Amino acid sequence: MCRERQQGRIAILLKLMASYRELLQQVRSEIEEISATEARALGDGALLLDVREREEWDEGHLPGATHVPRGSLESRIELVTRDRSASLVVYCAAGNRSAFAAKTLEELGYTDVRSLAGGFTDWKRNGFPVAVSQTLEPSQRGRYSRHLLIPEVGEEGQLKLLDSRILLIGAGGLGSPASLYLAAAGVGRLGIVDEDVVDASNLQRQIVHSTESLGKPKVASAKAALEALNPDVTVVPYEERLTSETIERILADGWDVIVDGSDNFPTRYLVNDASVWHGIPVVHGSIYRFEGQATVFKPNEGPCYRCLFPKPPPPELAPSCAEGGVLGVLPGIIGSLQANEALKLALGIGDPLVGRLLLFDALEARFTEVTLRRDPECPVCGEEPTITEYVDYVEFCANPRSPVA
Amino acid sequence: MTVVRIPPTLRAATRGEREVEAAGGTVRELLDDLVTRFPELHEQLYEEGDVAPFVNVYVAGEDVRTLEGLDTPVTGGVILLPAMAGGV
Numbered sequence: 001m002c003r004e005r006q007q008g009r010i011a012i013l014l015k016l017m018a019s020y021r022e023l024l025q026q027v028r029s030e031i032e033e034i035s036a037t038e039a040r041a042l043g044d045g046a047l048l049l050d051v052r053e054r055e056e057w058d059e060g061h062l063p064g065a066t067h068v069p070r071g072s073l074e075s076r077i078e079l080v081t082r083d084r085s086a087s088l089v090v091y092c093a094a095g096n097r098s099a100f101a102a103k104t105l106e107e108l109g110y111t112d113v114r115s116l117a118g119g120f121t122d123w124k125r126n127g128f129p130v131a132v133s134q135t136l137e138p139s140q141r142g143r144y145s146r147h148l149l150i151p152e153v154g155e156e157g158q159l160k161l162l163d164s165r166i167l168l169i170g171a172g173g174l175g176s177p178a179s180l181y182l183a184a185a186g187v188g189r190l191g192i193v194d195e196d197v198v199d200a201s202n203l204q205r206q207i208v209h210s211t212e213s214l215g216k217p218k219v220a221s222a223k224a225a226l227e228a229l230n231p232d233v234t235v236v237p238y239e240e241r242l243t244s245e246t247i248e249r250i251l252a253d254g255w256d257v258i259v260d261g262s263d264n265f266p267t268r269y270l271v272n273d274a275s276v277w278h279g280i281p282v283v284h285g286s287i288y289r290f291e292g293q294a295t296v297f298k299p300n301e302g303p304c305y306r307c308l309f310p311k312p313p314p315p316e317l318a319p320s321c322a323e324g325g326v327l328g329v330l331p332g333i334i335g336s337l338q339a340n341e342a343l344k345l346a347l348g349i350g351d352p353l354v355g356r357l358l359l360f361d362a363l364e365a366r367f368t369e370v371t372l373r374r375d376p377e378c379p380v381c382g383e384e385p386t387i388t389e390y391v392d393y394v395e396f397c398a399n400p401r402s403p404v405a
Numbered sequence: 406m407t408v409v410r411i412p413p414t415l416r417a418a419t420r421g422e423r424e425v426e427a428a429g430g431t432v433r434e435l436l437d438d439l440v441t442r443f444p445e446l447h448e449q450l451y452e453e454g455d456v457a458p459f460v461n462v463y464v465a466g467e468d469v470r471t472l473e474g475l476d477t478p479v480t481g482g483v484i485l486l487p488a489m490a491g492g493v
Contacts, residue, residue, distance in 0.1 A: 126487040173491075265490045268489065289413045309488040313459035317414075317449055317487070324413070326491065359486075364421075368410075370484060371461045373471045 024096055031102040034114040036123045039089050046087040049080065051101040052120070056093060060124060063131040067156075070097050071102060073244060079151050084109045091116035091123070097189040134159050140232065141213065144186055151158035152349045158186060161229040164346040167191040169242060169254040169271055171218040173331030174261030174285045174338060176208040181339035182259075183233045190226060191255060193238040194218040205328040242267050244390035247274050257342045258282045261335065266393035270303035272297065274391065276381045281352075283341045285334045288324050292334035295353045295372060297342050299381065302354035307375040307382075310399045330362050407435060410484040418445035425482075432462060433475035435483065449487065460487040 018026065039046070039062075048065035050057055057067045070092070081088075088110055092098040095117045102115040116123070117320065124130060136144065136155055138163075147153040147161075164187045168175045171194040182190055198206075198213045198221050206218075213221035219237035226235050236253065240246055242262070251274060260271050260282050268284075277284045281298040284305065297304045319343050344350040359368040379387045406426040417424055418478065423442075429435030436456075440447045443468045449460065456462055460467045464479025 172475055263491055265488070268490055288489050288491050291413050293486075308461065309459055311458040312490075313449075313457075313488055317459075324491065357486075359484075368484070370461075370466045370486070371468065371471075373468065375470070 023278045027103045032114045033117040035128045039116050040128050043170050046089045048402045049238040052092050060133050061128040062130050063129050070101055073101055081316040085111055087112045091119050094121055101177045157347045161186045162188040165189040165255050166257045167343055168259045169193050170261040173205045173221040176206045177332045177335035178259050178339040183230045186232050189234050191236040192219050192222050193242050195241045205331050257345050259338050259342050260284050265397040270393045273380050276304050281345050283338045285338045286331050287326050287334050290327050292330050292360045293332050293355040294337045298354045303372045303374045304381045306380050307378045407479050408482050414487055416451055418443050431476045432469050435479050
């Protein structure tokens, strides 16, 4: 008797619990669906979310789609968009998982969500374009695992870094830590411009070189160290002085970001003018004794070096590092800040130091920030530029009081 | 009195002082006061009667060139910042 009653209760419970089919049907009736043809017609008008598993995504996905596996949809959707009114099209393989995902997104407050009926399968059957993403190799997943764990970087960001090309001006105090961190981070291509050889007096701070590189070209020494640190990185050495003649050829090799760690004014102004004309952001750093500064000059978005300092100081008022000295760790701090900014620019994340100059005092252990603004009268990036081609930078810096080009 | 931050490249002119106090309601008055006490600063700060193009003067974090130049009222701490090129 008792047993019969128990069985009866189970039967009622089973009746109350919907089957997967029933639940799916119910959810599909509560959400909006869109056909492959309609989805394609939307073009860039909607954000495409692929909620399938990684292996499925790797084999092919809708061009321009963002991969957010169903399992982490709730926690990661805000990283994709916080805009609750954004137009979203969710898809999976056949339109079932995406129906549940669409329902979840609606529960999270997203108001314009559609599920792609028939999913990726139907999309392919229509002969619509499919993108196959690059993926990291297993060894790279291990090497970059601490990047992969950060949502703002992740696999997509790491692939971006591996595709990035960053040019370092100087393999000295600033270039050493900057290049080491950029190489370790997996920036795929690092160009280094430096005409010097490694000198004993460099080793107190230029940590990319070592005692056994004494007398060798800095670019060769740096290339060996960086490629040993990370074989994913190709170092392009330019063992030459940067001049108005050489810079065009070097920039023609294609660089996304320039890290300026040069040690003289002619090079600073030359790099600035070239970067404005080529539209390449420059991560600027400079150091003296216990103090350093860093900023980002991003053409069209913020000021350039000439907005900051229209003219260089006369040589007698501008002691070089060689005369002034520098605490060994200081370029480590400023060069690392430059690497940080370069990585942010390459990844397209965060607030770069555009329009802000960060000053660091090692003795006080204090950072100060001042505002930099574009100068509408800047001779290079202003409204009516008066310098539109390379000038004689050595002459310009030797005679700062003379009229400029 | 306003605290003026002296950058390392100008400290020879201020007997090694990293910060000095100066008086003045405008940047012009404040710099005049500085230069009177530290005459060697003159050629480091001025060119043709204006702030030299290779040095920036910040008042409360803003470049006086983007404000009212030498007539900018001194509303906060002052930082003198000449161009530095060192990277090696």
